[in-house]
Amino acid sequence: MKLSSNLLMVVLIMGVIAFQPKAIAQEEKHDVIVKLDGKKMEGKVTSMGSSSIKFKYAGEDLEYEVSKDEINKIEFASGRTEVVNEPKVPSAAPVASQRPASTAEDRRNKLAVLPFQIITNDQGMMVDALQTKAQNECANSFRKNTSLISVQDPMITNSILEKNGIDGHHLATAANPQEIAVLLGVEYVVFGSTDIENKGAITTGSAYSTEKEKEKNRRETKTTTYSGGSATTTINYDCSVSLKIFSDQGSSVYSDSREAFGNDSNSYVNSLNYMVKRTPWGKKHK
Template identity: 45%
Template sequence: MKLLNSTLIFLLFILSFVTPSLFAQEKNDVIFMLTGETKEGKVTGIHESTIDFVYSGEDLKYELKKSDVLKIIFASGRTQIISQATTPTTNASTTTAAERKNKLAVLPFTMVSNDQGLMSEAMSGQIQHAAINSFKKNTRQIMVQDPMTTNAILLKNNLDLNSIKTMMPQRVAEILGVEFVVYGTANISFEGTRSYGTSSTTYQDKNKKDKDKKEEKSSGKEFTSNSSSTTSNYDTSIELNIFSDSGSNLYSVNRNAFGSSLDTYDGTLNYLIKRSPWGSKNK
């Protein structure tokens, strides 16, 4: 009997240390990020734009952006949705063929460059605008969609250049509400700089001789001025592909720009667009 009591006391003693740790490790709050990542620990606070979080087994508090969090499953079992996952809207309302007839949209250009300053959304949009202006000026029998309309529709449907590349051209045409879609690539390579210098000399002379005679100067002053300039050189090529809402590739062309300035893409676009199916040079 004494042995049994001693055993029970020993077991109760062991459980007094083990049980709290088992309960402490029982459950954690789980945060599900929009990227698919999960974080386990303790949510210590939820604010207007952030969530306070401590990883399991740590004491350091982290701030997570609510815009990056999908949901939280608390240790109690309660689930709280924080943000909604967004995916490209590929089931947008489809326009009819009659509504799209003779309409053309130019997508923002894909940029390829060794100059990181040119690998920007602003430069892509700038060349897109230049192409649209050229289509309006140098084509006939086609209605060119305003770039603000095109870009607004893309934004509304969560479409960027990367996601557009995963879609068939005819689907892009349907979403944009046009019959023709222009895909463009600008390859602009920085080739270095070149410096130019000039020098000129002028005289202030008290005694001026006849022009036909040898010029002599008994007294006077000589003035010399120098000037220099530096230009940046670029090697540019433009590629255009025009697809119809039936998926046909109507026009595919690539041309190297003439000249070395950054804006040579403009003249190259004019050359190519004039020779497109609706261009002024395509007679």
């Protein structure tokens, strides 16, 4: 019985010895390189240079060189952490408005004219340029033909709209007049549109031609043709213009549309002036 007890003791001691290296291996700690992209490398840092770090993965003998520009930090097996590069902070999401919120008092008696919507069947027209042109003409008309209202410069209006990602398509299809007014810092916003229809070309005037014969010799006669005249070709346009004005409370202040007088592409300007004079601040307002 005593022999059996000694034998059991030897078996237990051998088991402990056999298990001990495995337990030690499981508890072994490694250096951890945390890269700027979030990836981790576990193993042993063998050396550190001014621009790179030499490293061996756990259980491997091959040595790697890692640029310090790629590394966020190193968590050493000893427990010490060394920060190599701070991670970049992601840019903040764009705010809804790139302009400080305006107050009702700030906006009082101020008006902004938005870029016009241009509708035309003439593919040769530069629509983007016409939008700004009509916008400026309308703003100038408000300055000349109204009182008791301050007109915001269209350059300021367009700059604010651009910084907030608002283009002509948004203004024509999904704009909220109240939000646009508050964004621009004005009490009133003017939405305008111009329809310019190409009706075709017309030629007016007359042309003529004459022939004169000149005998060079007895065998040959040369004929010379002379042409001239005052014929003129013009393109006729039918134009109409519409104006809608809203307040910073979202209410409609004025709305009208008129056919233009004349047959050129700029004939809408007279109709535009006619309507501006009849807005609540216009010289012809009743």
